[in-house]
Amino acid sequence: MILNNDYVDKLQCSEIYSICGNRIVMYQVEMTDRDLRRASHLSNLCWFHGQRIADGVACLSPRKNYTRFCFFNPDGSFELVCGNALFAATALLSNSSVNPLKIYPFDIPPLELSDEKDRYTITTPVSIGYQPILVESLPPSVIHNTGSPHLVVQVDNVASVNLPKLGATVTYQLEVNLTIFSICNGKILARTYERGVEAETDACGTGAMAVAVETNIRSINSSSIIYPGGIYEVKILKTFPQPVIALSVDKAYVELIENGTRPN
Numbered sequence: 001m002i003l004n005n006d007y008v009d010k011l012q013c014s015e016i017y018s019i020c021g022n023r024i025v026m027y028q029v030e031m032t033d034r035d036l037r038r039a040s041h042l043s044n045l046c047w048f049h050g051q052r053i054a055d056g057v058a059c060l061s062p063r064k065n066y067t068r069f070c071f072f073n074p075d076g077s078f079e080l081v082c083g084n085a086l087f088a089a090t091a092l093l094s095n096s097s098v099n100p101l102k103i104y105p106f107d108i109p110p111l112e113l114s115d116e117k118d119r120y121t122i123t124t125p126v127s128i129g130y131q132p133i134l135v136e137s138l139p140p141s142v143i144h145n146t147g148s149p150h151l152v153v154q155v156d157n158v159a160s161v162n163l164p165k166l167g168a169t170v171t172y173q174l175e176v177n178l179t180i181f182s183i184c185n186g187k188i189l190a191r192t193y194e195r196g197v198e199a200e201t202d203a204c205g206t207g208a209m210a211v212a213v214e215t216n217i218r219s220i221n222s223s224s225i226i227y228p229g230g231i232y233e234v235k236i237l238k239t240f241p242q243p244v245i246a247l248s249v250d251k252a253y254v255e256l257i258e259n260g261t262r263p264n
């Protein structure tokens with residue numbers, strides 16, 4: 001993506017990464033926790049001349065022994081975790097003096113991040129949903145919280161679902177993301193409609209984790225989750241007392257697509 005100089009000026013200390021096609025602004029800023037939580041105005045970095053050019057903004061703020069992580073959707077809503085932004089954060093900080101393994105979101109235990117050979121990996125506990133929910137024509141489905149909440153629905157064929165229509169209903173009624181998946185020749189295919197973006201994105205890290213939880217419950221054995229924008233690998237490391245998942249992505253799917261940093 002080539003943006004004009006006006007937008008590059010607006011970006012200042014930030015970059016846009018594409019992670020499996022999910023475009024995230026990575027904004028490095030010195031801010032207190034209190035100010036960060038209120039910084040929903042930073043979501044304006046996702047917009048240029050009324051057009052959405054990114055699917056969220058992740059703020060990284062240095063602390064003494066770790067980096068604080070905070071995420072806003074393009075509509076300004078706050079979310080604890082964006083899986084893809086954490087992959088980008090690992091890529092961004094791995095060449096700096098900051099310890100990339102210590103990136104802490106608010107309110108939840110720190111996730112484990114690793115940068116090994118050709119892959120980035122996030123390891124995190126997730127909360128399983130038990131209460132089946134009925135929305136429109138969808139089969140009863142549950143919400144898994146993988147740092148962000150996803151209603152996870154198995155369908156016959158992901159390609160033939162009218163995701164914009166169903167997703168809009170789900171985000172409006174339940175205020176969660178909608179992630180659908182189907183099994184095709186033993187492979188898991190997935191799509192996510194993101195709340196706060198109010199559109200389908202090319203891929204979603206927390207959505208892939210939610211699919212991994214659901215397929216594990218249904219005894220579907222496949223470690224690859226294929227989104228329109230790229231492929232994630234998942235491993236369930238343990239299931240009790242709650243599942244712990246390792247989600248990884250090939251570094252080739254993590255691309256710096258716009259660099260707004262300017263020399264002084």
Ligand SMILES: N[C@@H](CCC[C@H](N)C(=O)O)C(=O)O
Nearest residue numbers: 082083084148194204205206
């Ligand atoms: N794209 C993200 C999830 C971002 C948060 C989501 N829109 C929400 O509001 O929960 C990912 O890769 O996990």
